[in-house]
Amino acid sequence: xxxxxxxxxxxxxxxxxxxxxxxxxxxxxxxxxxxxxxxxxxxxxxxxxxxxxxxxxxxxxxxxxxxxxxxxxxxxxxxxxxxxxxxxxxxxxxxxxxxxxxxxxxxxxxxxxxxxxxxxxxxxxxxxxxxxxxxxxxxxxxxxxxxxxxxxxxxxxxxxxxxxxxxxxxxxxxxxxxxxxxxxxxxxxxxxxxxxxxxxxxxxxxxxxxxxxxxxxxxxxxxxxxxxxxxx
Amino acid sequence: xxxxxxxxxxxxxxxxxxxxxxxxxxxxxxxxxxxxxxxxxxxxxxxxxxxxxxxxxxxxxxxxxxxxxxxxxxxxxxxxxxxxxxxxxxxxxxxxxxxxxxxxxxxxxxxxxxxxxxxxxxxxxxxxxxxxxxxxxxxxxxxxxxxxxxxxxxxxxxxxxxxxxxxxxxxxxxxxxxxxxxxxxxxxxxxxxxxxxxxxxxxxxxxxxxxxxxxxxxxxxxxxxxxxxxxxxxxxxxxxxxxxxxxxxxxxxxxxxxxxxxxxxxxxxxxxxxxxxxxxxxxxxxxxxxxxxxxxxxxxxxxxxxxxxxxxxxxxxxxxxxxxxxxxxxxxxxxxxxxxxxxxxxxxxxxxxxxxxxxxxxxxxxxxxxxxxxxxxxxxxxxxxxxxxxxxxxxxxxxxxxxxxxxxxxxxxxxxxxxxxxxxxxxxxxxxxxxxxxxxxxxxxxxxxxxxxxxxxxxxxxxxxxxxxxxxxxxxxxxxxxxxxxxxxxxxxxxxxxxxxxxxxxxxxxxxxxxxxxxxxxxxxxxxxxxxxxxxxxxxxxxxxxxxxxxxxxxxxxxxxxxxxxxxxxxxxxxxxxxxxxxxxxxxxxxxxxxxxxxxxxxxxxxxxxxxxxxxxxxxxxxxxxxx
Numbered sequence: 001x002x003x004x005x006x007x008x009x010x011x012x013x014x015x016x017x018x019x020x021x022x023x024x025x026x027x028x029x030x031x032x033x034x035x036x037x038x039x040x041x042x043x044x045x046x047x048x049x050x051x052x053x054x055x056x057x058x059x060x061x062x063x064x065x066x067x068x069x070x071x072x073x074x075x076x077x078x079x080x081x082x083x084x085x086x087x088x089x090x091x092x093x094x095x096x097x098x099x100x101x102x103x104x105x106x107x108x109x110x111x112x113x114x115x116x117x118x119x120x121x122x123x124x125x126x127x128x129x130x131x132x133x134x135x136x137x138x139x140x141x142x143x144x145x146x147x148x149x150x151x152x153x154x155x156x157x158x159x160x161x162x163x164x165x166x167x168x169x170x171x172x173x174x175x176x177x178x179x180x181x182x183x184x185x186x187x188x189x190x191x192x193x194x195x196x197x198x199x200x201x202x203x204x205x206x207x208x209x210x211x212x213x214x215x216x217x218x219x220x221x222x223x224x225x226x227x228x229x230x231x232x
Numbered sequence: 233x234x235x236x237x238x239x240x241x242x243x244x245x246x247x248x249x250x251x252x253x254x255x256x257x258x259x260x261x262x263x264x265x266x267x268x269x270x271x272x273x274x275x276x277x278x279x280x281x282x283x284x285x286x287x288x289x290x291x292x293x294x295x296x297x298x299x300x301x302x303x304x305x306x307x308x309x310x311x312x313x314x315x316x317x318x319x320x321x322x323x324x325x326x327x328x329x330x331x332x333x334x335x336x337x338x339x340x341x342x343x344x345x346x347x348x349x350x351x352x353x354x355x356x357x358x359x360x361x362x363x364x365x366x367x368x369x370x371x372x373x374x375x376x377x378x379x380x381x382x383x384x385x386x387x388x389x390x391x392x393x394x395x396x397x398x399x400x401x402x403x404x405x406x407x408x409x410x411x412x413x414x415x416x417x418x419x420x421x422x423x424x425x426x427x428x429x430x431x432x433x434x435x436x437x438x439x440x441x442x443x444x445x446x447x448x449x450x451x452x453x454x455x456x457x458x459x460x461x462x463x464x465x466x467x468x469x470x471x472x473x474x475x476x477x478x479x480x481x482x483x484x485x486x487x488x489x490x491x492x493x494x495x496x497x498x499x500x501x502x503x504x505x506x507x508x509x510x511x512x513x514x515x516x517x518x519x520x521x522x523x524x525x526x527x528x529x530x531x532x533x534x535x536x537x538x539x540x541x542x543x544x545x546x547x548x549x550x551x552x553x554x555x556x557x558x559x560x561x562x563x564x565x566x567x568x569x570x571x572x573x574x575x576x577x578x579x580x581x582x583x584x585x586x587x588x589x590x591x592x593x594x595x596x597x598x599x600x601x602x603x604x605x606x607x608x609x610x611x612x613x614x615x616x617x618x619x620x621x622x623x624x625x626x627x628x629x630x631x632x633x634x635x636x637x638x639x640x641x642x643x644x645x646x647x648x649x650x651x652x653x654x655x656x657x658x659x660x661x662x663x664x665x666x667x668x669x670x671x672x673x674x675x676x677x678x679x680x681x682x683x684x685x686x687x688x689x690x691x692x693x694x695x696x697x698x699x700x701x702x703x704x705x706x707x708x709x710x711x712x713x714x715x716x717x718x719x720x721x722x723x724x725x726x727x728x729x730x731x732x733x734x735x736x737x738x739x740x741x742x743x744x745x746x747x748x749x750x751x752x753x754x755x756x757x758x759x760x761x762x763x764x765x766x767x768x769x770x771x772x773x774x775x776x777x778x779x780x781x782x783x784x785x786x787x788x789x790x791x792x793x794x795x796x797x798x799x800x801x802x803x804x805x806x807x808x809x810x811x812x813x814x815x816x817x818x819x820x821x822x823x824x825x826x827x828x829x830x831x832x833x834x835x836x837x838x839x840x841x842x843x844x845x846x847x848x849x850x851x852x853x854x855x856x857x858x859x860x
Contacts, residue, residue: 048321060848090462090835090858173320173778173830218462220835220858 157183303794451480488708510607549658552686557667671799778832795830
């Protein structure tokens with residue numbers, strides 16, 4: 001008797017598993033790529049920069065939010081369709097480039113299957129030639145800052161930070177130490193050096209991750225260099 | 233046969249005279265119709281009280297957990313640890329309020345009340361004023377969360393024509409909503425009583441208190457909004473021109489001064505012990521001269537009509553039921569309370585040579601502080617309901633190691649001793665063990681000292697104070713300061729501070745923006761002000777900026793980073809070789825292990841996002857800044 005009681009739910013679940021009514025296909029098309037400026041990836045803070053995908057044609061519209069990773073890459077599993085891609089104007093350390101097809105910041109995405117698409121944007125600044133080094137428990141970075149947008153949208157640099165952390169996620173919220181220099185204190189944008197000490201009390205491993213971030217005045221998101229692993 | 237026809241005819245003749253109205257057309261016995269309601273004053277009164285009851289609060293005695301999202305407190309409850317562990321960024325939909333259902337009911341009430349017969353409903357004018365007051369309150373709740381919202385002042389009805397576009401209203405400018413609230417308050421004032429004993433209904437005093445708060449909010453958004461130009465919309469739905477700041481500050485000041493000068497209210501001063509006096513201020517419901525407006529509760533099984541604050545926050549060691557201890561005020565908050573000589577100072581845990589400072593009594597470290605400290609926060613070594621609050625984390629041995637336990641009030645053995653003894657307080661703190669004082673503190677404000685208030689079947693009848701006179705003093709002080717009269721500001725601040733035992737007056741050179749911010753934080757902690765204050769001063773994105781920092785030692789600085797909460801744990805000292813300091817108390821600053829995330833308030837949090845559903849049904853609505 002007990003055995004039968006045990007099998008009944010099992011049989012039911014087997015029957016209903018194949019019920020077609022409530023089984024939709026999973027989204028099958030993968031849209032992926034990265035944010036780039038002239039082919040170079042824009043590095044940002046993890047999950048802080050997002051963009052929206054809108055699928056026109058439905059009665060009610062809700063956007064699909066896509067997060068951008070630290071290294072500027074994104075990826076979303078979607079149903080094949082035509083989407084409108086919009087990067088909201090306040091997102092990211094960059095401004096949008098007018099799309100030639102729509103004459104606005106909207107990008108039309110025709111998604112039939114998997115598709116790789118890099119999104120070209122125009123950052124306010126780029127961090128060039130970042131070099132990291134380490135000696136005696138101090139991490140140093142040298143880099144140049146190139147101002148890309150110089151027209152009326154130009155932004156001044158509020159501050160530059162060198163962050164270090166024990167994991168690959170390195171930003172203002174995830175750090176064990178940071179060095180900071182105010183934008184006004186930078187004499188030569190083309191050659192900046194900073195250093196930060198590794199706090200021994202907060203680390204029990206032989207390496208740290210480091211990267212440099214730039215905060216622009218009036219722009220919420222920072223632009224970063226690639227994360228660099230540094231052996232101590 | 234003829235007889236039958238005759239009978240049939242008679243029956244037919246009688247039936248039409250059957251009284252339909254009594255027989256079939258009965259009035260419902262389970263609900264009241266509109267026309268019945270407006271014939272009876274006491275029914276209208278219950279309608280108004282329902283509308284009062286539904287006034288929105290974000291943080292209140294009903295929602296202790298909302299106090300733990302920022303820097304005032306730690307949530308000592310396993311289900312709420314995420315607020316410290318996983319809450320990195322506040323969602324854009326936090327604090328969203330778009331309640332046009334309630335608004336429609338208020339508009340319906342106002343419309344029907346206007347049409348009511350004054351000879352039947354004798355207090356028609358007062359009811360009408362109350363309806364308009366509650367509507368103004370709802371607009372205030374919405375504007376401080378969402379910015380400018382559609383100003384809808386009559387009940388809207390759909391005509392089923394297939395075209396709903398006449399029901400679609402665009403958002404009003406942010407300052408228009410503030411102006412509307414202020415003008416409503418002016419309009420209704422004369423119709424309300426001026427009675428200090430009316431606490432849960434609108435009064436003239438309440439109108440003035442609310443006016444000073446509303447105008448102060450508008451003024452500071454105008455002034456400090458200039459620091460965050462990204463938090464504005466081009467058509468003014470969000471953002472107020474800085475040129476309007478002074479006029480709003482003046483309105484705020486005038487309203488506050490009128491209430492302080494001519495109102496029947498005074499600061500609560502019934503107890504000699506100033507800390508006790510401050511705690512009693514929130515519990516004393518008989519002839520309380522300070523409270524202006526409160527949501528009242530009774531002791532009851534019923535969760536809706538009783539106040540659970542004491543039940544959920546009572547000291548666990550002496551709890552009257554099987555729960556307690558949830559809200560633990562942070563050290564970040566505790567150290568904001570000044571010393572009686574008007575200086576800021578972190579609590580002294582270590583001597584200059586690095587050795588502990590040994591205190592005979594755990595209360596000694598809190599000596600000579602603002603009386604509001606012990607009135608707001610339950611300190612280790614204090615008492616509640618006549619019973620000691622037993623907060624100490626264990627024995628600190630001479631070599632720096634700790635003997636404790638993972639059970640509240642547990643016993644253990646000390647080195648060199650044969651007999652076991654208690655090694656940790658009955659209230660903890662034990663790191664990660666819920667309902668203990670994990671920051672070393674419990675909350676005192678709004679805690680009910682009545683027996684039974686900590687029982688699930690009884691709970692507390694302490695009211696939720698929404699407006700009280702001390703806030704009005706601080707509103708006046710802030711407005712005066714911003715208008716360039718620091719001397720006036722000092723006078724008003726000193727009145728409030730004297731009641732708290734800070735008897736050395738501040739003079740006008742002491743008054744600064746930082747002082748005003750700090751005064752509001754300590755006076756109004758756990759009264760639901762912090763978020764709105766930090767928003768209107770545009771300090772939120774600086775104070776909660778996501779950066780993981782240690783406990784600030786720069787006390788009293790308004791824009792100091794406070795992204796994580798800290799605690800202060802007492803230990804008993806023990807040296808097995810014998811020491812004069814044995815069993816004295818030492819203190820240690822700790823970060824509870826569940827505090828991992830550092831909170832970040834982004835620009836897009838200044839005004840909550842409007843849901844896609846609202847925008848789908850009304851394309852005239854523009855999104856808030858940083859949401860599109």
